[in-house]
Amino acid sequence: MTNDFSGTADQVLQAGRDIVYNDFRTVPREEPQPALFQVPSGTACFVNRTKELARMHRWLAGGDGDAPRTYVLSGTPGIGTTSTALRTAAEVRHLYPGGVLYVDFAVLDGDVRSAQAHVLRSAFGVAEQHLAVPGPDLAALYRSRTHRRGRILLVLENVTTPAQVTALVPATPGSAVVVTSNHRLEELVLDGAQLLPLQPLDAEHARHLLAGLIGAVRVEAEPAAATGLAECCEGLPLALAVVGARLAARPGLALAVVLEEMQAESSRLAVVSPQTGATRHSVSAALGVACRHLPAAALRLYRLLGLLPGRTFHLDAAVALDGSDRAVVAPLLEELRAASLVDEEIVAGRPTGRYGMHDLVRLHARALAEADDGEARHAALCRLVDHYTVRTAFADRAVMPADRLRITDHAVLLAGHEDPFAGPDARDRALDWLEAERAAALGVLRTAVARGLDRQAAELAEGLTALYLNHRHLTDWIESGRLGADAAARLGHRALEARLRSLLSRPLMDIGRSAEARKELDRALELADGTPDPVLRASVREFSARYWDACEPATALAQYEEALALNAEAGQWRGVALVLYFMGCTQDATGEHGRALATLADAHDRLAAIGDRRMAARALAALGVAHVHAGNTRIAVRILMRAAWALRRQRARPYEAQAREALADLALQDGSRAPARRQLARALELHALDGSPKEAELRERLEALREEG
Structure with missing residues (x-):
């Protein structure tokens, strides 16, 4: 047999027993032609990159x-x-x-x-x-x-x-x-x-993009509104382009009006997803295309993630929403990460287990979730609330002493759950979790209230005080305390309401809202005295006495004496030590420095003996301040230095800051400006972390010291 082939072809396959022959001789040869340029024209407003x-x-x-x-x-x-x-x-x-x-x-x-x-x-x-x-x-x-x-x-x-x-x-x-x-x-x-x-545009380039669409004059006329629009779009060029196009089409429309629409979470996605015009100029349309190719399980999880109250979340929160387990959810999150719908947090080259969503992506996911079955959505939110209530209780137990007064029955709440913080450095890891979940936990608390889950809301609010007592996020604490106390009131749980209202008095006092604090304390005393719990009655009197410290020290000391007796009656020796600490501070403030030194030394020794390092360090700092007032400067410096380092190890930021400020004052009295600047710089850093109202005052003091040289 002879294989004969002539002519031209683009491909020849060998002939054998099964002959396959593709003849492309009829395909016309291409002639030389100018280089093609087929891509469509790009956007006229292109910035950064x-x-x-x-x-x-x-x-x-x-x-x-x-x-x-x-x-x-x-x-x-x-x-x-x-x-x-x-x-x-x-x-x-x-x-x-x-x-x-x-x-x-x-x-x-x-x-x-x-x-x-x-x-x-x-x-x-x-x-x-x-x-x-x-x-x-x-x-x-x-x-x-x-x-x-x-x-x-x-x-x-x-x-x-x-x-x-x-x-x-x-x-x-x-x-x-x-x-x-x-x-x-x-x-x-x-x-x-x-x-x-690609990453989102930074604030400067986002403003440049907006200016390119509507003109620099309008941006310069409303700089704050322009910055606000860029922040609401979170650097997403398509969102900025849609907003810019709307403003460009209506030259008389103020940027502030559009910003007001975008600041309302319920309308933000709608602003950047107009229902008229080409769908390619819509954030919702772009996200819809991205979701089109997701597997069904990944799309379901995407919708559920829209129910989360914050922009970041832990894998375990996603597991709670999904109602399955890590082995199921982790691959689904990887699908969403690969589709650029979630980002994985990497710190020091290692994944942290945390994820984030662009805010407009989250709102798109929420819109899809709200179109789903209401019962399924409610069940997912209940699982999420339960997850945070349990996890926060474990964190509270790791951060605060075991014999701390708690109204929530941890034996019941935590039964059958694995402690996520068990092991070395439990306190630090739990405090880190509380800080990382701070915004999300408060959002979940709001969700619990909105869904009528009052028991979980009150218990979650009590657990969150473990964070607020260490890192004094005062605004969050006030909202959490009010939501939790009101939930406890609806439940008719007198003890839990009394506990939460007494705790709420602290942030109210710290920001100068004394009348509101007094109202909460009066109600807390009334509720506590209606219970058979002497430790709760003692605790509420301790908080009440701290209110009277500022205006009627004699009343404060009388209430401390009542609290001492109630704690001793109940055998609550940590409560006794705490009351002694606060009583010693009052004695020092009223000029009874000798009595204060003895009382504070007793409180410190008792707290150290029971292993409460955080409160022992606070008592040591108060003892140092009392030595200052007694004129024992050298002893005071030595004690305050010990206290500052002990408080640093306990990550008790507000109290370390107080100790550093006292050391700075002592250094200035001695004419030592460099050590004073170091102590003030550390105090400023700590206050800034907590958003303290003292931050501005300390910054001014430090700048003045630096100018003096």
């Missing part, structure tokens, strides 16, 4: 002999991957004599075959009848035609899978592919791809 563009330019300027390369631009929908890709293509087109080609997979429903046919048809003039061949043959024709051309730059938009990219890589050496995707497409790294996830 300087570093990204420079990096892409360097990489895309490779030599002719290089293997084809791939560059993947990814990020949150609306982040500007398309604008960046189109700008890059326009700037490097002269490096690609074979042309700059373009495929939008969104238009082609993600179909690889359609994409290959589109390129062959639009860039190489291949007629339709020659495209109706089996998939492998079409792929072979694609490779053949792209191999014969000069260096090609191919821009692929809205890619969802790595296979869409690998099937379209041109065969010409030196060619390149720029990919835009909401998906990170990390598998392409194995094929040598470079990954470039």
Whole structure:
């Protein structure tokens, strides 16, 4: 048998027993033509991305002999991957004599075959009848035609899978592919791809983008509103563009009016997702496209995450919402991370178990969740509230002493749950968790109240005081205390309401709202005295006495004496030590320095003996201050230094700050300005962490000292 072949073909398959013969002799030869430039024009307002563009330019300027390369631009929908890709293509087109080609997979429903046919048809003039061949043959024709051309730059938009990219890589050496995707497409790294996830615009560039759309004059006329709009959009270029387009279309509309709409969470997403005009100019539409390719379980979790009250969350909170376990939820979160819908927090090169969502993404997820079944949504929120109530109780137990007064029955609440903070450094890890979850926990408390979950709301509020007593977030504490106390009142739980109202008096006193504090304390005393619990009655009297410290020391001392007797009657020796500490402070403030020194020394020794290091350090600091007042300066400095370091180890920020301020005052009395500046700088740092009202005062003092030299 003789195999005879003549003419031209793009592909010849060997003839054998099963003869397969593909004849492309009828495909017309391509004629030389000018380099194509198929990409659409980019946005007129393009800001920042300087570093990204420079990096892409360097990489895309490779030599002719290089293997084809791939560059993947990814990020949150609306982040500007398309604008960046189109700008890059326009700037490097002269490096690609074979042309700059373009495929939008969104238009082609993600179909690889359609994409290959589109390129062959639009860039190489291949007629339709020659495209109706089996998939492998079409792929072979694609490779053949792209191999014969000069260096090609191919821009692929809205890619969802790595296979869409690998099937379209041109065969010409030196060619390149720029990919835009909401998906990170990390598998392409194995094929040598470079990954470039885009980040939101910073505040300055967000304002520049807005100014480019509506004019610098309007931005300069309302600078605060312009900054507020940029913050509400969180640097998402698409959102800024939609807002800018609306303002540009209505020159008389004040920026402040649009800002007011966006500051209301209920309308923020609607502002950047207009229902008129092209849907591509809509944040909701862009996010809808990103969700279209999610597996059903991942999409369900995405919707549930919209119910979270904060922008960051821990894996365990997602597990609670989902109602399953870590083994199920962790891969689903990875799906969402790969789709650029959530971000994973990495600290020091290690994942922390925490995730975040762009605020507009969260609101989109919430809108989807609110369209779901109401019962399922309520069940998910109940699981979330229970999760935070239990986890906060464990944190309270780790941070505060075991014999601290607690009305919540931990034996009941925590039964059957594993302690997440068990092991070394439990206190530090629990305090870190409380701080990280501060905003979310308060949001969950609001959710509990809104859902009628009063028991969980009151118990959660009591547990959160473990955070507030160590890191005095006073505004949060007031809201939490009020919500919890009112929930306890609705339950008819007198003891829990009394406890929460007495605790609420502390932040109210700290910000000067003494009349409100007195009202809470009067109600707390009335409620506590209606219970048979002597420790609760003693505790409320202790809080009441601390109110009277400022105006009627004699009344305060009388109430401390009552509290001492009640604690002793109940055998509550930590309560006795605490009352002695506060009583000693009152004695010192009223000039009874000798009695104060003895009382505070007794309180310190008792607290140290029972292992309450935090309160023992506070008593030591008060003892140092009493020595100052007694004229024992050298002893005072030594004791205050010990107290400051002990409080630092206990991460008791407000009390360490007080000790540092006392040391600064002593240093200034001695004429030692450098040590005074060091102590004040540390005190300022601590007050700033807690948002203390003393921050401004300390900053002024420190600046004055620095100017004096």
